[in-house]
Amino acid sequence: MKRSPWNRAVASVLAAKAFQLVADNPEYYGRNKKQSEWEDIINTRLYRVFLDVAKAKQGTLDYEYEVQKQQSKKRRLRQYTHERRTKIATLMITVMQDLADEVEYRRWSEILQSLDRLGVAGTSDSEDIMDTQGQQGVIVYEPNFRHAWFRTLFHEVDRTPQAAPYLFSKFGRKRLPRISGTERVERAPPANLPSSYYRPEYLEKMRKGLTPTIAPTVMDQPLPSLPNYESIQALLDG
Structure with missing residues (x-):
């Protein structure tokens, strides 16, 4: 998932934006990172978000299954x-x-x-x-x-x-x-x-x-x- 072209493209765009924000206001954001470091951070964050979405979707499917099971029992x-x-x-x-x-x-x-x-x-x-x-x-x-x-x-x-x-x-x-x-x-x-x-x-x-x-x-x-x-x-x- 981390290495998919779409995810890497999104991470690259966000990393460039983060790098530019820090470079424009170092007093507020502190020391800047290399763009490759920003990409690693964003890739990890995106991966966690996708995992949460997948878990939530599975939870919805489990709930729907339980509802159907209860209706069948009734x-x-x-x-x-x-x-x-x-x-x-x-x-x-x-x-x-x-x-x-x-x-x-x-x-x-x-x-x-x-x-x-x-x-x-x-x-x-x-x-x-x-x-x-x-x-x-x-x-x-x-x-x-x-x-x-x-x-x-x-x-x-x-x-x-x-x-x-x-x-x-x-x-x-x-x-x-x-x-x-x-x-x-x-x-x-x-x-x-x-x-x-x-x-x-x-x-x-x-x-x-x-x-x-x-x-x-x-x-x-x-x-x-x-x-x-x-x-x-x-x-x-x-």
Whole structure:
């Protein structure tokens, strides 16, 4: 790097300038150096600057890599969560069909349909944390477009294996305590969502053109109802 023609040319120009400045004002700058000495000094300084730039660039690349790695991890977690909820809902539909419980069958069918409509894009981001006592937990950040009702609904879906252990053996990893994050994840909603699936304020922003508009489906539908675990238990006990 020190010996590259471009660097040597720059060092030569700067060395000539330094030599002239000292020669013109020796009382201020002190004893002058040979131009070749000035070139050596400037070459060394330039080399250090280039090294610092190279290190800074590598640091930027490392940071970008870490960001991409974290984003990839979040995508995998969303995919895992969505698949887990889909499996739970599918199993519960089968159980309700076997028990001839039309009400719960319809509820779980609506839940499964909502999962299919929202997809992975409609799944919250999650971040593992540890409190001052060493207890693990999870902070959940909801998508900015999704209706707040789904937080309550999916909480119930997630706790189904614990609420109905007689239907599930080991089902995924142990569920950790969850905390709702104050921030929401900025993410584009899937196409053809019922307008009822949106946060009212997000719909208003779309109407005003303050956020990219994605037309809701023409046929709207009500939000899914919560499952009734007591009714399930009563049917199984009977």
